[in-house]
Amino acid sequence: MSRVVVFDETGAPEVLRIVDEPVGDPGAGEVRIEIEAVGINRLDQMMRAGMPPRPIRLPHARLGIEATGTIDALGSGVEGWAIGDAVIVTAVPDMDSNGTYAERIVLPVDRIVARPDGLDVTSAAALWVAYSTAYGALVEKAAMRPGDHVLITAASSAVGLAAIQIANQIGAIPLAVTRSAAKKDALLAAGAAAVIVTDHDDVVEATHRYTNGAGADIVLDSVMGPGLAELANAAKPFSGTLVTVGWLDPRPAPYPASPITMIRYMSFEHTLDPTVVHRIAAFLTAGIRTGAVHPIIDTVFTLDDIVAAHHYLEQGHHTGKIVATI
Template sequence: MPRVVVFDRTGAPDVLHLVDEPLDEPGTGEVRIRIEAAGVNRLDQMMRAGHYPGPVRLPHARLGCEGTGTVDAVGPGVEGIAAGDAVIITAVPAMDLNGTYAEYTTVPAASVVPRPAGLDATAAAALWVAYSTAYGALVEKAATRPGDHVLITAASSAVGLAAIQVARQLGAVPLAVTRSGAKKDALLAAGAEAVIATDRDDVSEAAHRHTGGAGADIILDTVMGPGLADLSKAAKPGGTLVTAGWLDPRPASFPMNWPLTIIGYASFEHTLDPTVVRRIAAFLEAGLRTGALRPTVDRVFGLDDIVAAHAYLEEGHQVGKIVVTV
């Protein structure tokens, strides 16, 4: 029987374990995917550790909110998708029931898009969550324009690196914020115009310096926490702060430096909307074709090593996405 990663209680990485499960038949409007690779995300870690803000159905919960593979079977009513098609899974809203840390999963047919030609499974597994989040925040929400200065926190994360490349593709100027200056060269190589290291720089002062005194047009923050109010001071008057994650689970301080537009963004707002998914897929395919977008894979683990993959994620040293191959 196919293998799947489950956990029966929340906790450290070692709560994850592999079990055998029967193969599900796809229902009406569904497709079954033979998973080739899955991305490991902070959202997965939060769910596993018990920090996820929504319900998790225990015991025997699954994990994994993105992945890629080939269509193995199609259910009644599915059109335009056939067995053997290489696809990317765009949304797994109930990943505790049908997550992608598995040899097979079944999802709605509307939750897959064709895998771009020339993109291998490992790179494809590193693409969707990071780049759709960056696109949704910067394009759909913040309306980023050419020439805008975009300040990006947690810049060495998968979303941060994607945001650097998306900003460049839009003609904007990405300013990368990271905890350590040790990642400066990697971030500059990824396309950052400048790198601000919080272990030595004042973020607001550095942002104003790199923008000729004006401040950032847009801040994309995936950290939140008590430092949010200070971070907002890096924005220009009338700028935009988009929060797209909560790597710091502590309560966030509220910005008071008006005028400032504050937007809270969750990628499911767009990845569950077929119209926006088509826009995202077209944007990403264009960027991949021109070379403007290049998924960054830090390290690859096998499904048998899922505990080690989560332990490595918690160390926080990676630059880009951790991928699990199946």
């Protein structure tokens, strides 16, 4: 049996409950994983609250798209892995039926990568979604290069902090945007070259000031909403790129009139592609080895406290990742 978080209707965090469910043996090309910790993401909140990007299966829906643990059973035909290997889950496109908020899950073997040496369980649970999203958007899609100025909205989020570290690893110059001046010191400590506080700074003006009037080469936006058109003016005309990776503001987002490249990035574009997953894993492993990549953890809950974890997520005061241990 496996303890699993499920919900029968969408709504507040209290719709989440823990049940015992049988977990089967892995089939051909599959592995069973004993979960040690899971990362908690905005997508989880959106699905639970009834605002998913696609329809979900109710009742008895599950949550969770990332986790770390160890292999405890191998299906036929699985090579290169052994029972006891420490792994990270890279993609769960069917999270509403096989989400990672559970003690054990069965996945295709191409949905895992090895957990990098030296990465503790909590950090490993916080790694994949944030860093693969930032890497995919900045490196694979926007072709970030050394010396590029990269403007990062929602910079204190897990994706924002990952983007700061990845920009620094490449040799780019991360400019962090936050609503709260209280987060400025933490963002500078995380590696931001400068911090723009929207409570009293004009983002476009400040970006042009920090780039000597040129504008950002890349804007990485997790917010969208009505401010998207104005944010686009912070990018370099004609050669700048605006990549959106989230939708923290659910209101309609007008298409920018600025002459820039606009990209709507969805991480499953790459996390379901084994070739790109290999590149992401190699990049992150190198960053962990050199210290350039180090997941920032805000708070750790347990699976039994998953309702409290979702309440904390909704408050939006965290800096970095929220993790639940199993």
